[in-house]
Each structure stands twice: as C-alpha cells, then as structure tokens.
Amino acid sequence: MARNAVQFQKGMSLSAFLERYGTEEQCHAALVAWRWPEGFVCPRCGGRAHSFCAPRRLFQCSACQRQTSVRAGTVFQASKLPLRTWFLAMVLLAQSKNDIAALELMRQLGVNYDTAWLLKQKLLGAMLAHNAERPLSGLIQVDDAYLGGQATRQPGDKRGRGAPNKFPFLAAVATRDGRPRAIHLRPVPGFTKAAIEDYAARNLAAGSAVVSDGLSGFNGFAEAGFAHDPIKTGSGKRPSEPALTWVNTVLGNIKAAITGTCRAVRHHHAGRYLAGFEWRFNHRSNLAEILPRLARTALGQHPTPLRSFLTAEVAG
Numbered sequence: 001m002a003r004n005a006v007q008f009q010k011g012m013s014l015s016a017f018l019e020r021y022g023t024e025e026q027c028h029a030a031l032v033a034w035r036w037p038e039g040f041v042c043p044r045c046g047g048r049a050h051s052f053c054a055p056r057r058l059f060q061c062s063a064c065q066r067q068t069s070v071r072a073g074t075v076f077q078a079s080k081l082p083l084r085t086w087f088l089a090m091v092l093l094a095q096s097k098n099d100i101a102a103l104e105l106m107r108q109l110g111v112n113y114d115t116a117w118l119l120k121q122k123l124l125g126a127m128l129a130h131n132a133e134r135p136l137s138g139l140i141q142v143d144d145a146y147l148g149g150q151a152t153r154q155p156g157d158k159r160g161r162g163a164p165n166k167f168p169f170l171a172a173v174a175t176r177d178g179r180p181r182a183i184h185l186r187p188v189p190g191f192t193k194a195a196i197e198d199y200a201a202r203n204l205a206a207g208s209a210v211v212s213d214g215l216s217g218f219n220g221f222a223e224a225g226f227a228h229d230p231i232k233t234g235s236g237k238r239p240s241e242p243a244l245t246w247v248n249t250v251l252g253n254i255k256a257a258i259t260g261t262c263r264a265v266r267h268h269h270a271g272r273y274l275a276g277f278e279w280r281f282n283h284r285s286n287l288a289e290i291l292p293r294l295a296r297t298a299l300g301q302h303p304t305p306l307r308s309f310l311t312a313e314v315a316g
C-alpha cells in the first residue's frame with residue numbers, strides 16, 4: 001500500500017533528541033544560534049561586539065553595556081525551568097500527531113501539573129501570535145464549526161447567530177493542485193456576514209477565491225472583495241460536495257483529536273487550542289525541522305503576561 005509521505009516522516013527520535021539537546025549547554029547553544037543566526041545582536045542598540053559571562057549565560061554589549069540572556073524578551077523569559085525541559089516540551093507538543101494533554105506533559109517532563117499546563121499555554125500562545133501573521137492565499141475551502149457542540153450540524157441549529165454553549169470557529173483550507181497546503185482555525189464571534197467579512201479582510205491574501213456551502217453569512221467573503229463560490233447543499237446536512245472535501249476532512253480530524261485529549265475547552269482557551277492544531281498542520285511537512293521551527297516561533301514572540309492564562313482550571 002502506498003504510504004502517505006507526510007504521515008510516515010521519521011521526525012526526531014528520543015535518542016536523537018537526547019544526543020542533540022540532552023544538556024543545558026546544548027540547548028543554550030541551539031537557542032542562541034536560532035535567535036541570532038548571524039551572531040549576537042544587542043536588543044537595545046543593535047551592537048554586535050559583546051562579551052559572554054558563561055556562569056550566568058549573559059551577553060554583555062560592548063557598546064551600551066546592556067546585559068541580555070537568550071531568553072530575554074521571548075516566550076522563554078521569566079521561567080525558572082531549564083531549557084532542556086522547554087526543549088522536551090516543544091518536541092512533544094510539536095511532534096504529537098494532534099495534541100498532547102497537560103497531564104501527559106507533566107508525566108513526560110517530570111514537573112507538576114500547573115507548570116506543565118502553563119508551559120503548554122505559553123507555547124500555544126506563541127503559535128497563536130505566529131499564526132495571526134500568516135494569511136491564506138489561493139483557492140480556499142471554508143466551513144463553519146463549533147467547539148463544545150455536537151460534531152454534525154442539525155436541522156434547526158441557530159447558524160449565523162451562534163448557538164448556546166458552543167464556541168464558533170471558522171475552518172479554512174488553502175489547496176494547491178487538489179491537496180491541502182495550509183489551514184486556518186479561527187474563532188469568530190458568529191457566522192454573520194459582518195464577522196466573515198472581518199475575518200476575510202484580515203486573514204486572506206488579495207486575489208484569493210473562496211468555496212463554501214450556502215450559509216448566508218459566507219456572503220461576507222464577497223463583501224470583502226473576494227471571489228466566492230457558494231455551493232448549494234441539502235438543508236441540515238453536512239455537505240459531501242467534492243469541492244469541500246479537504247475542509248471536512250481536516251475538521252473531522254481536529255474534532256476527533258480535541259475530544260480525545262481535552263475533556264473540556266473553555267471559551268477563554270479555545271483560541272489557543274485551535275492555534276496549536278493550526279500550527280502543527282501548517283508545519284507538518286518537515287518533522288525533522290519541527291523543533292527549531294517551534295523554537296523560532298517562541299523566540300519571535302514576546303513573553304505572555306501570566307494574567308492572560310488565569311482561570312486555568314481547564315483539563316487539557
């Protein structure tokens with residue numbers, strides 16, 4: 001049987017991981033190389049000349065004397081965890097097929113639950129910010145979806161206005177040559193025309209063309225200036241239309257994964273959980289490079305204030 005080249009990638013084995021990133025020194029050297037590929041740059045003055053204080057792992061700028069660590073100003077800041085714990089968390093989170101529960105992270109990392117939970121939220125938060133800067137382009141299939149509700153749309157569902165106890169999100173899949181290329185899983189306030197128009201204006205590249213079912217709110221794509229092909233499907237049924245195959249496949253997988261790892265996702269956290277699925281899907285094609293890619297994602301984002309993660313009693 002032909003095997004899917006993406007699914008059967010090797011990724012990084014535990015022994016390869018330990019060989020490359022088993023010590024704090026190795027992790028520090030890798031992070032420095034990923035943050036400053038051309039060599040140290042002072043975050044205050046841009047100077048390159050520096051000295052390095054090895055015991056405290058601090059860089060001191062020769063021009064302005066500013067002392068900086070490789071963690072400063074990134075997601076890794078203000079954490080007492082060793083970098084090797086962060087690295088293991090990153091590889092577990094990035095390489096997991098769908099999601100890794102905080103409880104599982106706790107066991108694998110040897111930290112307490114709150115620490116594992118917060119670490120996961122910080123990495124998901126970095127993925128969320130990274131995703132937000134990446135518009136979709138080309139031919140795009142979209143569908144409406146909900147977290148916390150039933151998986152299939154029922155007759156009489158309050159589509160467009162938001163049903164109670166559900167968290168609405170838009171699923172979009174950009175395809176090329178009939179294959180999925182990149183996805184968006186974005187929370188929306190509802191499936192009104194205004195909400196869709198707002199999503200489209202912010203998140204789709206000019207010239208993109210959208211295929212959807214006939215939900216009236218999807219007319220917001222045309223309002224935002226995009227070519228839009230609404231496919232009429234039977235009322236109350238999930239479309240089996242070939243033009244929407246990928247968005248339905250991706251959605252099905254994500255719903256199965258979310259129910260598999262999270263007993264409940266609170267509204268407050270849903271955007272970050274979705275961001276994790278989106279990031280993993282969009283980086284799935286090169287598992288061997290997934291750790292440096294997640295590290296660069298985390299290095300590229302500012303530290304998240306703790307208060308944005310409070311109300312942390314979610315299971316996931």
Ligand SMILES: [Zn+2]
Pocket residue numbers: 042043044045046047061062063064065066
């Ligand atoms: Zn400086």
